[in-house]
Amino acid sequence: MNPKLNLLQPYPFEKLRGLLNAANPAQTGLKLIDLSIGEPKHAAPACVKLAITNHLEGLSVYPSTKGDETLRIAISNWVGRRYGIPALNAHTQVLPALGSREALFAFAQTVLDAKQKGYVVCPNPFYQIYEGATLLGGAQPYYVNADPNRNFLSDWSSVPDDIWRQTQLLFVCSPGNPAGSVMGLEDWSTLFSLADRFGFVIASDECYSEIYLDENHPPMGGLAAAHALGRTDFKGLVCFSSLSKRSNLPGLRSGFVAGDANLIEKFLLYRTYHGSAMSPVVSHASLAAWQDEDHVIENRKQYRAKFDAVLPILQPHLEVERPDASFYLWAKTPISDPDFVFQLLNTQAVRVLPGSYVGREINGVNPGTNRIRIALVAPLADCVEAAQRMVVFLEKLYVHSPVTRP
Secondary structure, eight states, X not given: OOGGGGGOOOOHHHHHHXXXXXXXXXXXXXXXEEOSSOOOOSOOOHHHHHHHHHTGGGGGSOOOTTOOXXXXXXHHHHHHHHHTSOOOOTXXXXXXXXXXXXXXXXXXXXXXXXXXXXXXXXXXXXXXXXXXHHHHTTOEEEEEEEEGGGTTEEOGGGSOHHHHHTEEEEEEESSOTTTOOOOOHHHHHXXXXXXXXXXXXXXXXXXXXXXXXXXXXXXXXXXXXXXXXTOTTOTTEEEEEEHHHHTTOTTTOOEEEEEOHHHHHHHHHHHHHHTOOOOHHHHHHHHHHHTOOHHHHHHHHHHHHHHHHHHHHHTTTSBOOOOSBSSEEEEEOSSOHHHHHHHHHHHHOEEOEEGGGGOOOBTTBOXXXXXXXXXXXXXXXXXXXXXXHHHHHHHHHHHHSSOOOX
């Protein structure tokens, strides 16, 4: 067996199951409300369902590794519309993928040279695929803690030059998971300068890019930042997007990678053997999704309604702020986050995720400690009820425990 498998840590939700194994939410008599996993619960778009039923003949056709040309063109055009840049070259700068998770992992295997035993730099907290892809690719992760004073963005300039010299790949996530923070042009300029100086590749995870709270200010993406800074060839940059969050299609497993044509060419070669080609049925469904914005606008409207309803309930009792984007709340807890999560489920039948489970302790600090991630994916009424139950739990906690109110 591959000995690198022994380096992998339990996935956050596996740890959560272990933590909550002894909890008994049924004793409360309340309906379980699960806000722990970022799985969209809004309805899938009707246009996607129709596209699937109208193209079932695609089940009888082997898919192309490079992906359907019509879909690549549609993605290229969508990127141009979304970010206000010229459409990408659909033949050299875009590849459909089976969701961003699959693509992020496979791209790391394409980039990493295990013989160098170098570093992969990533934010902390982080999406655990970054770590797993790094370890299985023969590299070592280097974590950059989220800074509350920077709206939970990482300070990339804090990474020592000696680490950058040995870095092969940098993972960034904007809007971020779990805090929903968005990188600005200055942040991107810093990263591009570092990449030019030290020669590493940037993998930009942008799966939450279409879940933003201000309809007039969509988050900047890596491709837009590169174009604004004159990097029109997107040298050293590949961005990853997905329909899972944007279009409420986590089961479709569809997304794309886009950017540096030289990196895309190598990634296509890897995928020829990796075997992650998109079914023609999924291609048609994806085409319908990328060509329709009405359902995405409605999606954002529903998430905004949840934030507008939940935050006024929680903020008098819990330290939590409205994020720039995503559907998460990154709240500070008055007791340890695992204890908070266990007691909340056991007494109020509300499940959330301990923040420390999505981070690592670096230099004695886990930036997820004493925080919880609340995914506002349930229906509005359930999110409101969950917030109200949290207040009941917190009020009892403040009365019976020596903890301070926010």
